[in-house]
Amino acid sequence: MYGAGDVRVKTVADPILKEPTDAIVRVVRACVCGSDLHPYHSMPYSEGGNPMGHELIGVVEETGAAVSSVKKGDFVVAPFAFSDNTCAFCLEGFQTSCVHGGWYGNTEFGGLQAEMARIPQADGSLVVVPGVDEASELLPSLLALSDVYLTGYHAAHMGRVETGKTVTVIGDGAVGLSAVLASKRLGAERIILMGRHRARTDLGVDFGATDVVAERGEEGIAKVMELTGGEGTHIVLEAVGLMPAYEQAFGIVRPGGVISRVGVPQYEKAPVGFGSLFGKNATLTGGPAPVRAYLEQAIRQVLNGEIAPGRVFDRTVTIDDVPAAYAAMDAREALKVMIAF
Amino acid sequence: MYGAGDVRVKTVADPILKEPTDAIVRVVRACVCGSDLHPYHSMPYSEGGNPMGHELIGVVEETGAAVSSVKKGDFVVAPFAFSDNTCAFCLEGFQTSCVHGGWYGNTEFGGLQAEMARIPQADGSLVVVPGVDEASELLPSLLALSDVYLTGYHAAHMGRVETGKTVTVIGDGAVGLSAVLASKRLGAERIILMGRHRARTDLGVDFGATDVVAERGEEGIAKVMELTGGEGTHIVLEAVGLMPAYEQAFGIVRPGGVISRVGVPQYEKAPVGFGSLFGKNATLTGGPAPVRAYLEQAIRQVLNGEIAPGRVFDRTVTIDDVPAAYAAMDAREALKVMIAF
Numbered sequence: 001m002y003g004a005g006d007v008r009v010k011t012v013a014d015p016i017l018k019e020p021t022d023a024i025v026r027v028v029r030a031c032v033c034g035s036d037l038h039p040y041h042s043m044p045y046s047e048g049g050n051p052m053g054h055e056l057i058g059v060v061e062e063t064g065a066a067v068s069s070v071k072k073g074d075f076v077v078a079p080f081a082f083s084d085n086t087c088a089f090c091l092e093g094f095q096t097s098c099v100h101g102g103w104y105g106n107t108e109f110g111g112l113q114a115e116m117a118r119i120p121q122a123d124g125s126l127v128v129v130p131g132v133d134e135a136s137e138l139l140p141s142l143l144a145l146s147d148v149y150l151t152g153y154h155a156a157h158m159g160r161v162e163t164g165k166t167v168t169v170i171g172d173g174a175v176g177l178s179a180v181l182a183s184k185r186l187g188a189e190r191i192i193l194m195g196r197h198r199a200r201t202d203l204g205v206d207f208g209a210t211d212v213v214a215e216r217g218e219e220g221i222a223k224v225m226e227l228t229g230g231e232g233t234h235i236v237l238e239a240v241g242l243m244p245a246y247e248q249a250f251g252i253v254r255p256g257g258v259i260s261r262v263g264v265p266q267y268e269k270a271p272v273g274f275g276s277l278f279g280k281n282a283t284l285t286g287g288p289a290p291v292r293a294y295l296e297q298a299i300r301q302v303l304n305g306e307i308a309p310g311r312v313f314d315r316t317v318t319i320d321d322v323p324a325a326y327a328a329m330d331a332r333e334a335l336k337v338m339i340a341f
Numbered sequence: 342m343y344g345a346g347d348v349r350v351k352t353v354a355d356p357i358l359k360e361p362t363d364a365i366v367r368v369v370r371a372c373v374c375g376s377d378l379h380p381y382h383s384m385p386y387s388e389g390g391n392p393m394g395h396e397l398i399g400v401v402e403e404t405g406a407a408v409s410s411v412k413k414g415d416f417v418v419a420p421f422a423f424s425d426n427t428c429a430f431c432l433e434g435f436q437t438s439c440v441h442g443g444w445y446g447n448t449e450f451g452g453l454q455a456e457m458a459r460i461p462q463a464d465g466s467l468v469v470v471p472g473v474d475e476a477s478e479l480l481p482s483l484l485a486l487s488d489v490y491l492t493g494y495h496a497a498h499m500g501r502v503e504t505g506k507t508v509t510v511i512g513d514g515a516v517g518l519s520a521v522l523a524s525k526r527l528g529a530e531r532i533i534l535m536g537r538h539r540a541r542t543d544l545g546v547d548f549g550a551t552d553v554v555a556e557r558g559e560e561g562i563a564k565v566m567e568l569t570g571g572e573g574t575h576i577v578l579e580a581v582g583l584m585p586a587y588e589q590a591f592g593i594v595r596p597g598g599v600i601s602r603v604g605v606p607q608y609e610k611a612p613v614g615f616g617s618l619f620g621k622n623a624t625l626t627g628g629p630a631p632v633r634a635y636l637e638q639a640i641r642q643v644l645n646g647e648i649a650p651g652r653v654f655d656r657t658v659t660i661d662d663v664p665a666a667y668a669a670m671d672a673r674e675a676l677k678v679m680i681a682f
Contacts, residue, residue: 088572089572089595089596089597092596092597093597094596094597094621094622096596096622097596097597097621097622158622158624231429231430254430255430255433255435255437255438256430256433256434256435256438261619264615264619265613265614265615265619267614268612268613268614268615268616268617269610269611269612269613269614270610270611270613270614271609271610272606272609272610272611272613272625273606273608273609273610273611274605274606274609275609276609277625277628278602278605278606278627278628278629279628279629280435280438280628281435281437281438281499281626281627281628281629281631282628283499283624283625283626284613284618284624284625284626285622285624285625285626286619286622287618287619287620287621287622287623288619288620288622290622
C-alpha cells in the first residue's frame with residue numbers, strides 16, 4: 001500500500017531466513033482484513049510503500065536451525081501476530097503481548113498478502129494442520145482461524161459469554177459475524193446482531209443470531225433496550241472500532257455487564273466515567289486476539305465439521321486482483337476476500 | 342453542605358416514614374467519606390444546602406407497614422445505597438443499579454450524617470447484626486462495612502484478585518487501605534501500595550501490603566515495573582478517582598491484566614485505545630460498590646474477628662464537630678473520621 005486507496009502488486013525478493021527461529025512458508029491462501037481498510041482510508045503517501053496482510057495458511061518450505069515443531073512440507077496456520085509461546089505473557093494466554101512477538105504488515109517483517117512469507121518465532125507461532133492439503137474444502141475455514149474467527153472468539157471469550165447470557169454484537173463485518181458464531185458455540189441464549197446489510201445479517205442468523213437490529217445510534221440503543229425488556233444486554237461484542245459503536249455499546253450494556261472490543265479503536269480517548277461505564281459497573285475489555293491461544297481447539301473444530309467460519313469469505317481473487325479486493329471490501333460489495341495462489 | 346468548604350450542623354425536622362417500605366433508624370455511628378471531599382472542593386454555593394453522608398450503623402426505631410425483615414430495636418448496618426434486593430440487577434449482585442434503589446446525600450432522601458435517618462427499601466437494604474449493642478468494641482469495623490471496606494472489597498472482587506496474583510493499590514486513603522485488606526483476604530501473593538503518607542502506608546502494611554511505593558506519575562510507574570520484573574501487575578485497584586491515578590493504572594497493568602476502579606471518577610473521558618488499554622488487552626472494571634451483596638459475609642467476618650476494617654478510623658467526633666472533621670480529612674490530618682452520637 002502506497003497511500004490511501006493505492007494498493008499495488010509488486011515483485012520483490014523472496015523472503016529468506018534471518019533468524020534461526022524463522023520459517024519460510026509458501027502461501028496457499030491469504031486474505032484482506034477489515035483492519036486493512038483503516039490505512040486504505042487514511043495512509044499518507046509513502047514512496048517505498050508498506051507490505052500488507054497478516055493472515056495466511058500455507059506449506060512450510062524451509063526452517064531455521066532452531067525450529068523443531070514444524071518441518072518442510074507441513075501444512076500450517078499462521079496467527080496474525082507471531083509469538084514465542086513460552087514467555088510469561090504467552091503462558092497467560094496473551095500471545096499478542098509476547099516479549100519476542102510482533103506484527104506483520106511492515107517493512108521489518110513483511111506482509112502476508114504475498115506468495116512467500118517469513119514467519120518469525122516459527123515454533124511458537126505456526127500450528128500444523130494434520131491431514132489437509134491444498135485441495136481441501138476446508139481451506140477457507142482454516143484461513144479464517146488466522147485472524148477473523150478467532151478474533152470474534154476472543155471478543156466472546158473476554159466478554160465471558162456463557163450459557164444463558166444475552167449478547168449483542170455490534171457490526172456485521174466478518175469479525176462481527178464470527179463473534180456471533182463464537183457466542184453461539186459458547187452457549188449464549190440470545191444473540192442480537194446490529195447491522196444493516198441484509199446479506200451479512202442473513203449469514204449472522206445462520207451463525208446463530210436470534211435478532212437483527214438495523215437501526216444505529218440512539219434508535220439502535222432504544223431497539224436493543226426494548227428487546228431486552230429495558231434491562232440491556234449482559235455482553236456487548238464491539239467489532240467495529242469507531243466511536244459511534246463504542247457509544248452504542250455503553251448505551252445498551254446492562255448494569256454489571258461487559259463490553260468486549262476487538263475492532264481496533266480508531267480513537268484513543270472515550271467516555272469511561274460515571275455516566276458511561278462506572279455508574280453501572282460496566283466492564284470494558286478486549287484487545288488484539290491472542291489467536292495462538294485458541295488455535296489448536298479451533299483447528300479440531302474445523303476438521304470435525306463443528307464450525308465453518310470460512311463462510312465469511314464471499315469472493316476469491318488471485319494475487320493480481322488484490323487491489324480490486326480492497327476496493328470491493330471498501331465499497332461493501334464483498335464481505336471478506338480470499339486470495340488464492 | 343452549603344458550598345465548597347462550607348459544612349454546617351443544622352437542626353431539621355425528624356425524618357418520618359414516607360413509604361410503607363421505609364424504616365427510621367436512630368444513628369449510632371456515621372462517618373465522613375473520601376467522596377464527600379469532592380463537593381467539599383467544588384460545590385457551588387446553595388441557599389438551601391445539601392444533606393450529607395451515606396454511611397451509618399444504628400438501631401431501628403420504626404418501620405413501615407410493608408417492612409418484615411427488620412423491627413424496632415434491631416441493630417443494623419445500612420449500605421451507602423439503598424436497594425430492594427429483589428430486582429433483576431440486585432439478583433445479579435449489582436444492587437447499586439437497583440430499579441427501586443437510590444442514593445443518600447440529597448434533599449429527597451436526606452443525609453446519614455444525622456441523628457436520625459429514613460432508610461427507603463428497608464427490607465432490601467438493612468442487615469441486622471445479631472448480638473451487638475451500642476457499647477460494642479466492634480462498632481468501627483461494622484461502620485466500615487457501610488461503605489469503605491466493602492468498596493475496597495468490591496474493587497478486589499471485580500478485579501478478580503485470587504491466590505498468586507500481584508495486586509497494586511493506587512491510593513492510601515481509607516478505600517485504598519481497605520482494598521489492601523480485601524486483596525490479602527482473597528489470597529493476593531504480592532500487594533504493592535502506592536501512597537506517600539507514612540502513617541497510612543504503615544496501616545496498609547499491617548493490612549497486608551508487601552511493598553510501598555511513594556513515587557507518583559512516571560517515577561511511580563517505573564518503580565512498580567521494576568518491582569514486577571518489568572512485567573507489570575496483574576491487577577490494579579484504583580481508589581482515587583483522579584486522572585493521574587488512572588494514567589498510573591494503565592502504565593503498570595500487565596498485558597491481560599485488570600484495572601478495577603472504585604474511586605468515583607472526577608473525569609468522564611479517558612484513554613482506552615491501542616496505546617493504553619486495548620493494545621495489551623487490559624480490562625477496565627469497577628463502579629459503585631454493591632455493598633449489600635457482600636454484607637452478610639463481611640458482618641460474620643467482623644463478628645468472628647477475622648477482619649478489623651474499622652482501623653481506618655483514626656478520629657471520632659460528635660455531630661457538632663462534623664465541620665472540623667471535613668477540614669481534618671481535607672487537610673489529611675485525619676484518615677477517616679467517625680461520628681459518635
